[in-house]
Amino acid sequence: MLSEFDLIRQYFVRPGAPGPQVELGIGDDCALLRPTPGTSLAISSDMLVEGRHFFAGEDARRLGHKSLAVNLSDLAAMGARPVGFTLALALPAADRDWLAGFAAGLFALADAHACPLIGGDTTKGPLNLCITIFGEVEAGRALRRDAARPGDDVWISGTLGDARLALAALRGEVAVSAEALAAATPRLTMPTPRVALGRLLAEQGLARAAIDISDGLVGDLGHILARSKVGATLDVDALPAGPVLATREPALRRAFTAAGGDDYELCFTAAPSRRDAIAAAGAACGTPVTRVGRIEAAAGLRLTDGHGAPLDLQLAGFDHFT
Amino acid sequence: MLSEFDLIRQYFVRPGAPGPQVELGIGDDCALLRPTPGTSLAISSDMLVEGRHFFAGEDARRLGHKSLAVNLSDLAAMGARPVGFTLALALPAADRDWLAGFAAGLFALADAHACPLIGGDTTKGPLNLCITIFGEVEAGRALRRDAARPGDDVWISGTLGDARLALAALRGEVAVSAEALAAATPRLTMPTPRVALGRLLAEQGLARAAIDISDGLVGDLGHILARSKVGATLDVDALPAGPVLATREPALRRAFTAAGGDDYELCFTAAPSRRDAIAAAGAACGTPVTRVGRIEAAAGLRLTDGHGAPLDLQLAGFDHFT
Structure with a gap:
């Protein structure tokens, strides 16, 4: 049986330094960001629900991609450079195949945008994916x-x-x-x-x-x-x-x-x-x-x-x- | 019938300036924060699921309080001063009584901590409350x-x-x-x-x-x-x-x-x-x-x-x- 902490460790904690603005990533009460001086921090939150935003049984890898993509798209619409994201995840069960696929799709897109996972939450419940993303944009330059x-x-x-x-x-x-x-x-x-x-x-x-x-x-x-x-x-x-x-x-x-x-x-x-x-x-x-x-x-x-x-x-x- | 946008406007958008670090609140692709120089931004995300974190039928006002309280508690554990939060909400239906109660409990606690709602997402689905909270702590002073x-x-x-x-x-x-x-x-x-x-x-x-x-x-x-x-x-x-x-x-x-x-x-x-x-x-x-x-x-x-x-x-x- 996969515990909550093993699940996070095995599928969501990754080696290496998370990113230049990330002072502290996964594993504490909060993540810590050190924003670049002269920038505004752009923040967006999207929640994806099974049967609403995607079909039940959707491929986990594609779901990992899409759940981050819709948030990156919000940063794009603001003109912001990705800095990191948190993932809150409600899962009906801790299924290893699903988790491996989801993480692969998620991190392939995250890596392409140098946008590390910095924290989040994992719980049992009807499938629900909530990502909050952070980006930086030069002060006064955001596309409002x-x-x-x-x-x-x-x-x-x-x-x-x-x-x-x-x-x-x-x-x-x-x-x-x-x-x-x-x-x-x-x-x-x-x-x-x-x-x-x-x-x-x-x-x-x-x-x-x-x-x-x-x-x-x-x-x-x-x-x-x-x-x-x-x-x-x-x-x-x-x-x-x-x-x-x-x-x-x-x-x-x-x-x-x-x-x-x-x-x-x-x-x-x-x-x-x-x-x-x-x-x-x-x-x-x-x-x-x-x-x-x-x-x-x-x-x-x-x-x-x-x-x-x-x-x-x-x-x-x-x-x-x- | 209450639309998604009316729901946000009626229950979650509030008059007045949101807060000193909030450059742009609800209503755009992203919120914008202007962090205080010399601070780190503390970020925490918690997801509350019905039947898991609270009993089905729990009073909406108490739920509004608790969903923010658990996130404020993460800021407290880091020694951070609250700056704002996002709320992503999956609701089985747009019930006016429930929304009014939830918002009352949420904002009573938010106001007590000068912690404005700056953005989020609303969707239909099994009841799920995901708050991501932001706080500031003097660089190097976070309680890790x-x-x-x-x-x-x-x-x-x-x-x-x-x-x-x-x-x-x-x-x-x-x-x-x-x-x-x-x-x-x-x-x-x-x-x-x-x-x-x-x-x-x-x-x-x-x-x-x-x-x-x-x-x-x-x-x-x-x-x-x-x-x-x-x-x-x-x-x-x-x-x-x-x-x-x-x-x-x-x-x-x-x-x-x-x-x-x-x-x-x-x-x-x-x-x-x-x-x-x-x-x-x-x-x-x-x-x-x-x-x-x-x-x-x-x-x-x-x-x-x-x-x-x-x-x-x-x-x-x-x-x-x-």
């Missing part, structure tokens, strides 16, 4: 939701909608070939947080406001508009669809790019004078960036087709309680 | 588990065992009068984190190692011994029993003071030269402090009775998986 200004361009990183298409297929809502499903599913189960792009946008002062797209673009951009007290026009046909969704009919493409979910791309706003520098930043980190709209003084979000004609799509962001 | 030295006194704050007695009574393991149960139960459901004492011990450099007693003294002191590579002798009859447990038979008193659980008192070590200053610190913050043993070079924990004779108690700390 309340910073968009009329005249700003609206940008999107990467492509949208393939995660939503995979989810719809797995739920039996949309018919998708096995091959197409295999191509789209990694966008749902193994999202890529745009940390490098977020850092460049903040460090070089290129973007004003940013958010990561987790609940669908229309809903998430709506948070920027509300916090910044502005409106926007969005060219729905300019939204870059994922390669699988791009082969589908226009109505589905519009719905799943504009209001899909689980994209973990960045939506950000920037002055038009920054266009070339933003394109260069995207190229420098290998992440496509696309201009898809414009921030305006008039409140509300106006959707248009590729010819500028108004589109009346019934779209809404995801909500856990309605 | 690995700092005990041979010759140190072992100290306990407050009293031990009444929480464990209440739990035993509620589980039907021990017969307790209704009056005694009513007196002991608040120790289980409304623990008092020893934040002021922890701060004095760190700020004035009085203690070396510290831990908070959540899984039973013997197990928790064992963590200090293991991390500090030392041993100790503990006078079990010197352990200050809670007022209800103090009226019970010696065997129960020994078991529940030495290895109860849910005490949320501090166990700390300090040089004998600090005795008077520690007594003064306890008096200054109204928390009794009691010397109960001695750190020794020889590994292992030796239990004695009040006459120094060895005691062979079968005791173990709480483990979630064995």
